[in-house]
Amino acid sequence: MKFKAGIVGLGAIGSAMLRVAGQDTIGIEVNPETRERCSWWAGEHRVFESHEVVGECELVFVCVGTPHNETGTDHDLSQIRGVFETLRPHMNPASLLVVRSTVLPEHLPTDFPCPVLVNPEFLREATAAADIIDPPFVVVGTPRTGMAGPVFDWYDSVKVMRSAPKLELSIPNAILLKFTCNWWHATKVEFANMVAEVAALSGADGRKVMEAFALDQKLNLSRAYLTPGGAYGGRCLPKDVSAGIAGYDGKADVSLLKAVQAANDRRRARG
Ligand SMILES: NC(=O)c1ccc[n+]([C@@H]2O[C@H](COP(=O)([O-])OP(=O)(O)OC[C@H]3O[C@@H](n4cnc5c(N)ncnc54)[C@H](O)[C@@H]3O)[C@@H](O)[C@H]2O)c1
Numbered sequence: 001m002k003f004k005a006g007i008v009g010l011g012a013i014g015s016a017m018l019r020v021a022g023q024d025t026i027g028i029e030v031n032p033e034t035r036e037r038c039s040w041w042a043g044e045h046r047v048f049e050s051h052e053v054v055g056e057c058e059l060v061f062v063c064v065g066t067p068h069n070e071t072g073t074d075h076d077l078s079q080i081r082g083v084f085e086t087l088r089p090h091m092n093p094a095s096l097l098v099v100r101s102t103v104l105p106e107h108l109p110t111d112f113p114c115p116v117l118v119n120p121e122f123l124r125e126a127t128a129a130a131d132i133i134d135p136p137f138v139v140v141g142t143p144r145t146g147m148a149g150p151v152f153d154w155y156d157s158v159k160v161m162r163s164a165p166k167l168e169l170s171i172p173n174a175i176l177l178k179f180t181c182n183w184w185h186a187t188k189v190e191f192a193n194m195v196a197e198v199a200a201l202s203g204a205d206g207r208k209v210m211e212a213f214a215l216d217q218k219l220n221l222s223r224a225y226l227t228p229g230g231a232y233g234g235r236c237l238p239k240d241v242s243a244g245i246a247g248y249d250g251k252a253d254v255s256l257l258k259a260v261q262a263a264n265d266r267r268r269a270r271g
């Protein structure tokens with residue numbers, strides 16, 4: 001095959017990948033303005049409109065968007081569904097389709113002409129350039145153990161992710177890991193905001209509290225309390241959550257704390 005890899009969709013993720021890749025990696029993009037912008041720095045010979053060229057690529061990375069839908073209740077799957085159908089007739093059975101877009105396992109194509117892998121992206125949009133060079137890990141989900149080698153080799157070839165741990169997981173495990181990370185980050189955002197709000201009511205400085213909180217890497221920022229099991233218990237967690245709700249509910253937004261208490265109570269009741 002002529003090219004090592006093709007990147008389909010040159011938005012935040014796809015263009016960051018194309019930037020670090022060598023001349024043997026090309027991009028395919030439907031938006032003419034984005035194509036023009038990327039051609040400017042990547043070279044016109046590396047940016048394509050037609051999907052036909054994926055037949056010449058060993059690896060085909062899918063980086064199209066999965067934004068919020070109009071009602072904000074789910075992903076809008078139109079780009080990802082569209083790209084699978086557009087790519088289908090052009091795929092070489094010897095290639096690997098590597099889905100980088102964030103989708104649930106049930107939204108991956110079945111009966112595709114070549115094997116389908118996933119390679120979730122963990123970068124933050126605001127620091128994409130730095131994060132793509134230094135990601136926390138490179139995760140590849142495969143239908144059978146031992147298929148991730150070509151993807152890890154591509155990352156080695158771009159010479160920027162060598163220090164990152166490389167994990168080959170099942171496809172559902174890899175995808176759920178991606179969602180788990182974002183659910184965790186989303187929870188942290190509200191947690192920090194809630195702490196700041198209640199802290200102010202007691203004359204404390206939320207930023208200082210959170211700065212000190214993050215220094216504890218034994219219990220706070222660690223694997224502690226992150227093993228699935230039963231509801232919380234012991235003498236401290238349930239009573240101190242209750243005291244936080246009793247002390248601040250109605251004066252600050254402690255809905256996160258109340259949801260945590262309710263979820264633990266329901267889990268304990270289910271046994
Ligand atoms: N942006 C981030 O920080 C980030 C981080 C982690 C994961 N992700 C995930 O990665 C995926 C891509 O995100 P993004 O922010 O780069 O999206 P984006 O919206 O910036 O870019 C998507 C690009 O795909 C192009 N496209 C759509 N359909 C196409 C097709 N059929 N053929 C070729 N190009 C097509 C669009 O024109 C657009 O340029 C999403 O699933 C997102 O959730 C994004």
